[in-house]
Amino acid sequence: MLDFVLELKPIYQVIIATLFTWGMTALGAALVFTTKTFNQKYLDAMLGFAGGVMIAASFWSLLSPALEMAEGGKIPSWAQVAVGFLMGGAFLFAVDKLLPHLHPNAPMNSAEGIRPKERKRSTLLVLAITLHNIPEGLAIGVSFGAFAIGSPSASLAGALALAIGIGIQNIPEGAAVSMPLLRDGYSRKKSFIFGQFSGMVEPISAIIGFLAVAFIEPLLPFALAFAAGAMIFVVAEEVIPSSQEEGNKDLAVMSLMVGFTIMMILDVALG
Template sequence: MIDFILGLDPIFQVIIATLFTWGMTALGAALVFTTKTFNQKFLDGMLGFAGGVMIAASFWSLLSPALEMAETRSLPAWLPVSIGFLLGGAFIASIDKLLPHLHPNAPMSQAEGIRPKQRKRSTLLVLAITLHNIPEGLAIGVSFGAVAMGSPSASLAGALALAIGIGIQNIPEGAAVSMPLLRDGYTRRKSFMFGQFSGMVEPISAVIGFLAVSFIEPILPLALAFAAGAMIFVVTEEVIPSSQEEGNKDLAVMSLMLGFTIMMILDVALG
């Protein structure tokens, strides 16, 4: 499989990787076809798992390579990585204030962004998971961009490990949209369509990230750290609180640790 992907143009590698992650979002959304009842513990556990994967990916796949790359530059290694990390968090924080969205499990009264009350619940839930997927897509695009630029700290296997890890945690993200909508009375088909639609932004943001680092190679360390900061913001501001607000804290925490461990294994074993 790696040999096949190696033979492709780098931009097609990015597209294939993010079509996979989008497909995994659809797989998670398709869980509405397998159950008649909404299981809150199941959703909270899956959200915790997703948070663990994102935290592990932020360090093993993004921050660690960024520091290695920055060590070959003239500036202190910590400087561009720190700046990029903080800028990534600030970027998603800005979008969070503007984009109308609703966290999974939250009532409509807790919708955020500009004029959220003018939107349907289904739209707000999709936009919330779309907010998750922006940094995930950027991370994949930047990782493949680093490989395309020939960075010694980047490898195709590592970029694929990141895509696989994000794909795995996209399963609960798709379910986090479709299952609450099914509970709210939407049909299974509509719940699935809204759930899988949230993954569409990943290929778009991945291509943007890939093109950015391909044309401006010196920003690679900053770009990797930017994606890491964006993901950490999403995890701490939304994923972890959503996984614990229904009282399933121990389950959510253990699921987070499991997700972190699996992503760490993937990155170390493949990267």
């Protein structure tokens, strides 16, 4: 399988990887076809797991390689990475304030962004998970871009490990949209369509990240750190609070630990 992927052009590798992560979002959304009642504890555990995967991916797949790539430059390696990390968080902060969205499990009166009350609940939930998927897609695109330009700190196996980890945590993200909509009275079909739709942004943002580093190689450490900062902002502002809103704090925290451990093993073993 790895040999087949190696033979593909890098841009096709990115597309296939993000189609996989989109498919995993659809898999999570498809849970609406198996049950009408969904255990809230299970959903909170999955969200916590997703947060753990994203935190581990931010360090092992993004920040650590970024620091290695920045060594030997005209400025200290930590400076470029620190600026990129903070700017990634600032970018998602701005998007969070502008994009109307609603956290999973949250009531309509807590919707955020510009004029959220003018939007349907389904649209707000989809936009919330779309917000999660922007940095995830960027991270995948930048990782494959680093491999494409021959960076010694990057590998195809590492990029694939990142895509697999993000794909796994996309399952609860798809369910986090579709299951609340089903409870709100939407049909199974509509709930599934809205749930999987949130994953569409990953291929788009991945291609943007890939092209950015493929054509501007010195940008690579900054781009990796930028994606990491964006992911950490999403975890702290969206994923962790959503996993604990229903009172399942201990379960969510332990699930986060498990998610972090699995992503760390994936990255170290494959990368």
